[in-house]
Amino acid sequence: DIQMTQSPSSVSASVGDRVTITCRASHSISNWLAWYQQKPGKAPKFLIFDASSLQSGVPSRFSGSGSGTDFSLTISSLQPEDFATYYCQQTNRFPLTFGGGTRVEIK
Amino acid sequence: QVQLVESGGGVVQPGRSLRLSCAVSGFTLNDYPMHWVRQAPGKGLEWVAVVSDDGTSQYYTDSVRGRFTISRDNSKNTLYLRMNSLTVEDTALYYCAREAPEEVAGIDYWGQGTLVTVSS
Numbered sequence: 001d002i003q004m005t006q007s008p009s010s011v012s013a014s015v016g017d018r019v020t021i022t023c024r025a026s027h028s029i030s031n032w033l034a035w036y037q038q039k040p041g042k043a044p045k046f047l048i049f050d051a052s053s054l055q056s057g058v059p060s061r062f063s064g065s066g067s068g069t070d071f072s073l074t075i076s077s078l079q080p081e082d083f084a085t086y087y088c089q090q091t092n093r094f095p096l097t098f099g100g101g102t103r104v105e106i107k
Numbered sequence: 108q109v110q111l112v113e114s115g116g117g118v119v120q121p122g123r124s125l126r127l128s129c130a131v132s133g134f135t136l137n138d139y140p141m142h143w144v145r146q147a148p149g150k151g152l153e154w155v156a157v158v159s160d161d162g163t164s165q166y167y168t169d170s171v172r173g174r175f176t177i178s179r180d181n182s183k184n185t186l187y188l189r190m191n192s193l194t195v196e197d198t199a200l201y202y203c204a205r206e207a208p209e210e211v212a213g214i215d216y217w218g219q220g221t222l223v224t225v226s227s
Contacts, residue, residue, distance in 0.1 A: 001169065034213035036152070043202060043217035044144075044152065050212060087152050091212035094166035096142075096154040 002027050002090050006099035012107040017078045021102045023071045023088035031067045032092035038101075039084045048073065049091070078104070109133040109216045111203045116221030121194055127221055129186040129203030137161065137181035140206040142214055143188045145199035145223075153199070156188065157206070170196070193225045 003026035013019050023033065031051040036044040046055045048064040051071055061076045075082055083106055088099040115127040127143070143155040156167045156177040165177050176189040186203055200220040207215035 032212055036214075038152070043219055044214075046207065046213050046215045049207065053211075055207075055211070055213070055215065085151075089152075089154070089213070094157065095168040096157070098152040098154060101151040 001095055002029060002092065002097050004088055004090055004097050004099040006086075006088055006102050008102060009100065010103040010105060012105045013078050014107045015078055015080060017107075019075045019078055019082075019104060021073045021086055021088075021104075023066075023073070023099050025069045025071075025090055025092075028068045029090045029092035032090055033064070033066070033071050034089045034091055035062075035064055035073045036087045036089065037082075037084045038087065044087065047086075075104075109205070111205065111216060111218035113201060113203045113218045113221035116201065116223045118224045118226060119193055120227055121225055123193055124189070124191045125193060125223060127188040127190070127201055127203075127223070129188075129218060131184050131186065131203075131205070134205070136179065136184050136186075139208075141177075141179060141186045142204045142206060143177060143186075144202045144204055144214070144217075145197075146202070146220070147196075147199045150199075155201070158186070190223070193223075195225050197223060198225045199223060 005024045033051045035048040038044040052064045085101045085103045110132045142157045158177045174192045178187045202220045203218040204214040205216040
């Protein structure tokens with residue numbers, strides 16, 4: 001199975017900050033990577049697919065990059081509604097696997 | 108609008124079985140593969156299983172293979188997850204989720220989840 005490792009596990013930031021979260025795959029997954037946002041008590045929200053393609057309706061301050069084994073999610077200017085937990089997921093092969101999550105907290 | 112509504116969760120003893128259901132509306136179920144994803148209390152997301160749009164193919168995460176069965180009845184617009192030999196490690200909120208349309212690799216719609224608690 002492909003293991004997904006996210007870092008950091010949590011980050012404290014202020015509104016307006018630039019935040020970058022990284023995700024590493026145990027094997028090459030080309031660009032088969034998705035990102036999700038989850039707020040407390042809510043279902044996850046689909047943000048990015050194919051490592052860098054923004055899902056419809058997602059603000060442009062979110063961006064993704066990477067290929068192979070190393071990926072990142074960047075929020076260019078953190079907004080109050082962005083405080084949440086973010087998960088990467090490899091979509092390359094079954095079983096699909098998620099990273100452990102990165103919690104973005106208010107500084 | 109797209110809606111996915113899970114049901115069937117509850118408290119069950121270890122070793123027992125449970126069947127979850129997910130009623131969908133707002134889209135044509137037989138056009139989409141469907142997933143179950145779970146989240147243990149205070150923990151991260153864990154992908155559980157997927158079934159193809161026509162129900163002929165299924166894949167599972169290692170920890171549930173042989174115990175869980177994902178299935179669907181497109182005529183009833185319903186997805187199922189049959190869970191046998193439950194253990195305390197299966198305690199989680201179980202989400203029903205839709206795979207995004209072709210050309211988009213990911214899960215685009217999620218239900219609100221149904222809670223399964225395995226406890227003696």
